[in-house]
Amino acid sequence: MTKDQERSFIARITCAGINMTFFDELLSPGHFQFNGRSSPIPPNVVSTFEAYDPVTQTMRRVGRRKMKTMVVHFKCYDDYYNIQIVSEAYYQKYFSKGEQGVLGAYPAAGGDTTSFNLLNGNHQIITLDDLKSSQPALHLKARNAGIIKKEIWRDPAYSTCFTDKSGDIATFEPDILERHVSTPERSTPYT
Incomplete structure (x- = not known):
C-alpha cells in the first residue's frame, strides 16, 4: 500500500454539526427556473440543511424529510485531497x-478538479496521519486559492454555499468510517 493510499479515507461529512446536501435537495424546483430559462442558481451547489431567514437574519435548520448524511472519499495525493461523493446524490462526482467560484458536485476533470489541503485549527496542512480522532474538526483550503468559507447565497435561494472568496471560515467535521481506502470498493452509494 502506498503512502497516498494509507492517507485516504471515507467519512460522513457535516459542517459545524449540520448535515450537508445540495441545492436541488433543499430548494423547490421553481428555484431552478427563471422566466422559462435556467436559473443562475446551479442545482449541484454544496449546501447544508439550513436556510437564512432575512427577517431574523439568522440561519435555521430545515428539512421536512429525514435528512441524509453525505458520505465522501478523501483521496490523498501527497498532502492534498480530491473529495469524491460516494453517497446517493451526485454519486461519484467531486x-x-x-x-461562480462556489463548491458544487462535478464530474472528474483531471487537473481541473479542485483539490484541497486539510487544515487543523492553526491552519497547518495535515493528512489522515495527523487525525487521531475519528471525528476531527478541520478546515479545507482549495489548493492555489483560499480557505473554504461558508456564506449565504442570497435572493432567491437564501441557503448556505461554500466558497474561498467571502464569508466565515467553515469548520468541517468528518466522521471517519474507513481509513486507508485508496478507491471505494462498493459499487453502490453509501447511505
Whole structure:
C-alpha cells in the first residue's frame, strides 16, 4: 500500500454539526427556473440543511424529510485531497469550484478538479496521519486559492454555499468510517 493510499479515507461529512446536501435537495424546483430559462442558481451547489431567514437574519435548520448524511472519499495525493461523493446524490462526482467560484458536485476533470489541503485549527496542512480522532474538526483550503468559507447565497435561494472568496471560515467535521481506502470498493452509494 502506498503512502497516498494509507492517507485516504471515507467519512460522513457535516459542517459545524449540520448535515450537508445540495441545492436541488433543499430548494423547490421553481428555484431552478427563471422566466422559462435556467436559473443562475446551479442545482449541484454544496449546501447544508439550513436556510437564512432575512427577517431574523439568522440561519435555521430545515428539512421536512429525514435528512441524509453525505458520505465522501478523501483521496490523498501527497498532502492534498480530491473529495469524491460516494453517497446517493451526485454519486461519484467531486467537490469542485464552479464558474461562480462556489463548491458544487462535478464530474472528474483531471487537473481541473479542485483539490484541497486539510487544515487543523492553526491552519497547518495535515493528512489522515495527523487525525487521531475519528471525528476531527478541520478546515479545507482549495489548493492555489483560499480557505473554504461558508456564506449565504442570497435572493432567491437564501441557503448556505461554500466558497474561498467571502464569508466565515467553515469548520468541517468528518466522521471517519474507513481509513486507508485508496478507491471505494462498493459499487453502490453509501447511505
